[in-house]
Amino acid sequence: MKSSRVLMAMVVALSLTAFSADWPQFCGPDRNNISAETGLADLWPAAGPKVLWETQVYDGYSGPAIKDGKVYLIDRDEENSLLRCLDLNTGKPLWECAFADPGEMKGKKFAGTRGTPTVTDDAIYFMTGYGTLIRVDPQSKTVVWKRALLSDFGLGLHQWGHAQAPSIYKDMVIVALDTKDASVFAFDKETGKQVWASPKLGKHSFVSTQIVTLHGSDMVVGITSDEPPPRKRKPKDGEKSEPPKKLQEGHVFGLSPMDGSLLWSYTGWKCKIAIPHPVVLPDNRLFITGGYDAGSALIQIVKDGADFDVKELYTTDTVGSQLHQPIPLGDHLFIGSNSNSRKDGLACFSLDGKLEWRTKDIDDAPNFERGSLIMADVSWSFSMERAASSISLKPIRRDTSNSPPPRW
Numbered sequence: 001m002k003s004s005r006v007l008m009a010m011v012v013a014l015s016l017t018a019f020s021a022d023w024p025q026f027c028g029p030d031r032n033n034i035s036a037e038t039g040l041a042d043l044w045p046a047a048g049p050k051v052l053w054e055t056q057v058y059d060g061y062s063g064p065a066i067k068d069g070k071v072y073l074i075d076r077d078e079e080n081s082l083l084r085c086l087d088l089n090t091g092k093p094l095w096e097c098a099f100a101d102p103g104e105m106k107g108k109k110f111a112g113t114r115g116t117p118t119v120t121d122d123a124i125y126f127m128t129g130y131g132t133l134i135r136v137d138p139q140s141k142t143v144v145w146k147r148a149l150l151s152d153f154g155l156g157l158h159q160w161g162h163a164q165a166p167s168i169y170k171d172m173v174i175v176a177l178d179t180k181d182a183s184v185f186a187f188d189k190e191t192g193k194q195v196w197a198s199p200k201l202g203k204h205s206f207v208s209t210q211i212v213t214l215h216g217s218d219m220v221v222g223i224t225s226d227e228p229p230p231r232k233r234k235p236k237d238g239e240k241s242e243p244p245k246k247l248q249e250g251h252v253f254g255l256s257p258m259d260g261s262l263l264w265s266y267t268g269w270k271c272k273i274a275i276p277h278p279v280v281l282p283d284n285r286l287f288i289t290g291g292y293d294a295g296s297a298l299i300q301i302v303k304d305g306a307d308f309d310v311k312e313l314y315t316t317d318t319v320g321s322q323l324h325q326p327i328p329l330g331d332h333l334f335i336g337s338n339s340n341s342r343k344d345g346l347a348c349f350s351l352d353g354k355l356e357w358r359t360k361d362i363d364d365a366p367n368f369e370r371g372s373l374i375m376a377d378v379s380w381s382f383s384m385e386r387a388a389s390s391i392s393l394k395p396i397r398r399d400t401s402n403s404p405p406p407r408w
Helices: none
Strands: 009-011 051-054 065-067 070-077 080-087 093-100 124-127 132-137 142-148 167-169 172-176 184-188 194-197 210-214 217-223 252-255 262-266 279-281 285-290 295-304 307-316 327-329 332-338 343-350 355-358 380-386 391-397
Touching: 070 093, 080 132, 093 132, 093 142, 132 172, 167 210, 167 217, 262 307, 279 327
Parallel strands: none
Antiparallel strands: 009 051, 065 070, 070 080, 080 093, 124 132, 132 142, 167 172, 172 184, 184 194, 210 217, 217 252, 252 262, 279 285, 285 295, 295 307, 327 332, 332 343, 343 355, 380 391
16 A cells, blocks of 8 residues: 555644544535634644654545544555544544545546545545545445446546545535536435536536525535647648637536526636635625636625626736635635745735735745645734734734744
8 A cells, every 4th residue: 555654644733632623524614724623822842743643544635524533534545445434532543444446547646545525424425536426334334325427427537536525415415527518416315316417517627516605595616627728730731720629618606506507607717727616705705716827816696686697806816726725814815825837825815806915025934835724713813014024923812812923
C-alpha cells in the first residue's frame, strides 16, 4: 500500500483536549469551513502544536469526516477502494470496508483518492475518484449498495478522476456527473436507484453540489466548467478546414431538489476547471471564485413571482482561489488567493469588491500556497493595523483578554 504519513494527522489546536463538534461532511456541517469549536489556544509553541496521532494513508486528496468520535476516510489499496474508520482521540483503526474499484488516472502526478464522505446517523455515502458511488452501513461495516457510475453512463475516467462529496436531501443522495445529457443526478438513499437527472449545463468540474436555501426555497447549487477549445490542427493538403465547434458554456446554477429542473443559471463567469463551490452570503448572494485566470464574481439571486433570475453585482480579477472555498466573516471574505498563475497568499476581500490586504504584500508573511482554511473560535473579531510596509491582524476577544496578538 503506497502511503504518506503527512496526509492524515491530528494535532492539538485547542486549549482543552476534548473533542466535541462533529465535522460530518465536506467543509463541515454547513459546508462553509467554519467550525463551532471555541477555546482555541491564543499562541502555539515555537515547534508547533503537539501531534496526538498520525496514520499512513494512500496518496491523494480525500478529506476526513468526523461524527460521534469517529473519523471516516476514503483510502486506496491497489485496485481496491476502502472506507476506513478510526478513533478520533487515539487514531486507532476501528474497522474498514474494502471493495473492488479498478481504474487508472492519466494524470498520474495527481492520482490517488478523491472526495470526502458524507456521514449521517445510519449511513456513510461517498464517491471515489474512480466514479463509484456507494453507501456503507456503519453498524454492519458492509456495502449497502454500490453504483459504478462510469459504467452505468458509458463514461471514461477523467484524467484527474472525479471529486465529489455527496449532498443529502430528504430521501436522496445528490452528486454532479458530466454525462452526454445531464450534469447532476439524484439517487434513492435506500436503494441507489436514480430518481432524477438535471439538464446538461456544461462540462466536467470538481465542484460538489450543495443544498442552499434562497428566497425560502431549497435548491441544489453547483458549478460546471467551460468546454475547452480543441487543439488546433493544421489541415492536410487538400483537406477542408472544419467549421469552429460551438463550445458548451459552464454554468453556476440552481436546481429544484425534487426533480432536478433548472431554476436559474448564470454564465457571466468563466472557468475551464471549476473546483471551489459557491460561498453563500446574506441577501441571497453567492460568491464564486476559481483559478486558471477565472477571477471571482458576486451574484444575487432575485425572485419575480414564482421565477428566479440572476443579478451580477460584479466580477473581479483582484482575487481568485483555484482549489478552496473562501470563508466569510462579517462583510469580508478570507481567500487563499493562489493558483497556477497567482501567488497572492491569504487575502482579505470586502464584499463590496475591495481588496483590504494580502500576505503577498506583507514582509515575511506566509503564502499558504493552496492549503485549505478553517475558521474556528469565531468569537474573535479583527482589527487591521497598517504600517508603511506591512499589515498585521490583531485578534480582539470579546472577553477583553489581554493576551498578546499573534503577528507575522
